Amino acid sequence: MRYFEIGQRIRRYRKACGLSQEALAGRAGISVTHMSHIETGNTKLSLPVLSKIAEELSVSVDALLTDTSKPDKAALSAEVQEILDSFEVDELPVAIEVLRALRDAMAKRRNES
Numbered sequence: 001m002r003y004f005e006i007g008q009r010i011r012r013y014r015k016a017c018g019l020s021q022e023a024l025a026g027r028a029g030i031s032v033t034h035m036s037h038i039e040t041g042n043t044k045l046s047l048p049v050l051s052k053i054a055e056e057l058s059v060s061v062d063a064l065l066t067d068t069s070k071p072d073k074a075a076l077s078a079e080v081q082e083i084l085d086s087f088e089v090d091e092l093p094v095a096i097e098v099l100r101a102l103r104d105a106m107a108k109r110r111n112e113s
Contacts, residue, residue, distance in 0.1 A: 004041025006050075009064050011039045013057040015082065016075040027056040 014024050025035035030049060037043035038053075045053075054061045087095050 001044075002041075003038075003044060005067065006045075006064055007039040007041045009067065010053055010057070012075040012079060013059055013064070013072070014039075015078040016072065017057055018078075019057075024053065024056060028052045 014021070019027075021035045021039070022032050025032045028035070028049060029052060030038075034043065038045050038049075050061055050064065054064055057064075084092065084095060
């Protein structure tokens with residue numbers, strides 16, 4: 001089992017739900033340290049804990065175990081927001097310009113196919 005990948009999916013869903021590690025750990029009935037270790041793949045998690053985390057994130061256990069489903073737009077948007085939040089205020093206009101250029105290039109490519 002790929003615990004790191006499971007942990008990263010849990011992290012993406014948690015962020016998409018706007019939850020901190022502390023909040024999800026509390027809801028799942030585990031320590032914050034254990035939650036951190038789950039997300040980094042440094043520990044195995046039991047089925048009851050996995051089930052409780054899935055329930056708190058309003059996703060299926062399967063969605064946490066496998067990556068066969070279509071990407072979740074909310075999770076991806078949360079990841080983009082996390083990246084944008086890491087920029088300094090004066091760097092944001094450049095980041096936005098790059099995103100707009102990427103959007104336009106991808107739209108052009110879609111239209112050409």
